[in-house]
Amino acid sequence: MRQNLKMRKLAVVLLLVILAWEWSAGCRRPEQKPLRREPETEFRYTEPEITLYDNATGQKKRIKFEEYIAGVVAAEMEPTWPSEALAAQAILARTFTLFKIRYEKGVPQHGADASTSAEEFQAYDPGRITPQVREAVRKTRGEVIKYRGRYIRAWFHSNAGGRTATAVEGLNFTKEPTPYIKSVEDPGQKVAKPEAKAWSASFPVDEVRAAVIEQTGRDPGAITVASIPKKGLSGRAVTIRLGKATISGAALRTALGPDKMRSTLIDRLELRDGVLHMAGRGYGHGVGMSQWGAYYMAEKGRSYRDIIHYYFKDVTIDKIWK
Numbered sequence: 001m002r003q004n005l006k007m008r009k010l011a012v013v014l015l016l017v018i019l020a021w022e023w024s025a026g027c028r029r030p031e032q033k034p035l036r037r038e039p040e041t042e043f044r045y046t047e048p049e050i051t052l053y054d055n056a057t058g059q060k061k062r063i064k065f066e067e068y069i070a071g072v073v074a075a076e077m078e079p080t081w082p083s084e085a086l087a088a089q090a091i092l093a094r095t096f097t098l099f100k101i102r103y104e105k106g107v108p109q110h111g112a113d114a115s116t117s118a119e120e121f122q123a124y125d126p127g128r129i130t131p132q133v134r135e136a137v138r139k140t141r142g143e144v145i146k147y148r149g150r151y152i153r154a155w156f157h158s159n160a161g162g163r164t165a166t167a168v169e170g171l172n173f174t175k176e177p178t179p180y181i182k183s184v185e186d187p188g189q190k191v192a193k194p195e196a197k198a199w200s201a202s203f204p205v206d207e208v209r210a211a212v213i214e215q216t217g218r219d220p221g222a223i224t225v226a227s228i229p230k231k232g233l234s235g236r237a238v239t240i241r242l243g244k245a246t247i248s249g250a251a252l253r254t255a256l257g258p259d260k261m262r263s264t265l266i267d268r269l270e271l272r273d274g275v276l277h278m279a280g281r282g283y284g285h286g287v288g289m290s291q292w293g294a295y296y297m298a299e300k301g302r303s304y305r306d307i308i309h310y311y312f313k314d315v316t317i318d319k320i321w322k
Helices: 002-028 065-076 083-104 131-139 167-171 205-216 249-256 291-299 304-311
Strands: 049-054 059-064 143-147 198-204 226-231 237-242 245-248 266-272 275-281 316-319
Touching: 049 065, 059 065, 065 083, 065 131, 083 131, 083 143, 083 291, 083 304, 198 205, 205 237, 205 245, 205 249, 205 275, 226 266, 237 249, 237 266, 245 249, 291 304
Parallel strands: none
Antiparallel strands: 049 059, 143 316, 198 275, 226 237, 237 245, 266 275
16 A cells, blocks of 8 residues: 555656656747738638629629629630630639738728729629630639738739739839739730730820829929830830829829720830820730730640749649638
8 A cells, every 4th residue: 555655656756857847848949939821711611702893783792702703704804715714814813802802891982892893893794704714713613822821912914015024013013012923924925916916006295294293293394205214124114204204104004094005015105296106015014914825825735823823923822612
């Protein structure tokens, strides 16, 4: 009996010694800081519904997320294009939507997650949905693009004119770093339709002057000189000098009309007889994925994953619902 008691006491003492040693050793270990992760909406692998505002009717409706994405892909890209190009567009549309909802509260002016306006959100036209679009959305279901656990700004454009742009260069975007955006050679110029390959436009100087004032709040005065003081990696006009004012190329394009001044990849800029004449290449801001580039790559047998990783650097393609 006494022997058993002694053994129990010895076991307790040994246990206390071991615990004391582990505690002291633990105190000497460097502090393990938790990884900082950007909080995301938890879908628990279930497709969500969103509230969609119809700009034509002023009505809101609930719609399944993937059904909405099909309508976006059909509106933003030619619905008969190769499957892998449509699939890449589907992932960009899904990522764009979730970024806007998660970080910018969707379209709060309408009290909705999304709208049917291309200016406010994304283009949307369910009437253009084809079997090819359905298949592209189905095979990428729930897939999004992330950089270090956070949805990216999923920019895209029609054709880069030979080389894509950084966010600062193409969009004058300085709100936050976008290290996943890179400037790469774009094969879209090889296959783009003429209207997306090259452009020219002319603007009366009075219209240009009003555009500069609208965007900068500064009056350039009489516009008798025009030049491009700074170009970016892709050759785009980062800044444009007009009279006494300097404006970003992206801002001038917005003010003059992106369907007229189709890009900031300007090959010719001259004043003649009170008119500003321009000519350039590409169509769109040139940032992110070139749609005509995606078309070319898909035709050459590249997958949608290849396309996304070509245009976006160090990103992951994550499936967030089944």
